[in-house]
Amino acid sequence: MSPRIDPAKAPYPPAIAKMLERLKTPGEEPLSLFRTLARDERLFARFTGGGLLDPGHLSLRDREIVIHRICALNGCGYEWGVHAAIFAPAAGLDTERLAATLAPGVADCWSEDEALLIAFCDAVNARADVDDALWARMALAFSEEALIELLMLAGFYRTVSLLANSLRLRPEAFAVPFPSQASPNLY
Numbered sequence: 001m002s003p004r005i006d007p008a009k010a011p012y013p014p015a016i017a018k019m020l021e022r023l024k025t026p027g028e029e030p031l032s033l034f035r036t037l038a039r040d041e042r043l044f045a046r047f048t049g050g051g052l053l054d055p056g057h058l059s060l061r062d063r064e065i066v067i068h069r070i071c072a073l074n075g076c077g078y079e080w081g082v083h084a085a086i087f088a089p090a091a092g093l094d095t096e097r098l099a100a101t102l103a104p105g106v107a108d109c110w111s112e113d114e115a116l117l118i119a120f121c122d123a124v125n126a127r128a129d130v131d132d133a134l135w136a137r138m139a140l141a142f143s144e145e146a147l148i149e150l151l152m153l154a155g156f157y158r159t160v161s162l163l164a165n166s167l168r169l170r171p172e173a174f175a176v177p178f179p180s181q182a183s184p185n186l187y
Helices: 014-023 032-037 041-049 060-073 077-086 095-102 112-127 132-141 144-167
Strands: none
Touching: 014 032, 014 041, 032 041, 032 144, 060 077, 060 095, 060 112, 060 144, 077 144, 112 132, 112 144, 132 144
């Protein structure tokens, strides 16, 4: 499958060039997702200005579980593979746990709080809502600020999935391959 829109090519406008340099993966050119969005300076600025990869109210591990699960639920092998390569090792997401982000339901490998994150992702992805019972359980495990961040994170990576899937982005050379049997609607 070919990308539907070709990435922008250098030379980039100064603001885009500066941000692309910041977002560059060591030893690699900027991700094709970023370079494709760089075709429009306004859209690129909106997208890159709202990222949630900085230290926030969630641990790296919690953040990556949510990102991997949302990408898996939406069949977004592009972003799932990027995060599996760059962030999963530091987050302690081994092969078993990465596979569990792709599996229907809640796998046994997750802790109690991590299982809540999986249930949360499944709920927000399916209904764009969290029922009262799940919210109450989440509120016992996460601060109010973390709950807001979780909602924003899930929504942002649903948007990333929509972009990557619809633009037909090819996997990055360094990315972990997305299993061919993985598909949306895991639950």
